[in-house]
Amino acid sequence: MGTQEVITETQIKQRLLDLEEQNRKLQQELLEERKNTNFTQTYPKGWERIRNLIQSNPGAARLYSVLSEHIDGNCGAVVADQ
Secondary structure, X not given: OOOOOOOOHHHHHHHHHXXXXXXXXXXXXXXXXXXXXXXXXXXXXXXXXXXXXXXXOHHHHHHHHHHHHHOOOOOOOOOOOO
């Protein structure tokens, strides 16, 4: 026959705190998923610029694409580190 455990008020409170923390983490993860990280958008004028660069200066086009890939979405900055 199975045993029955007695759960104390302290254990109940701790479990509730654990569940609240799990819920907070889940909500944070869902919020992060909605941020569209690893997503870039190019407007028609940007595509025109890319086509012109590819045709006139392929090296500049490669640099432009690297900068575009690594630009910060919040402030539009690219930081280089040696």
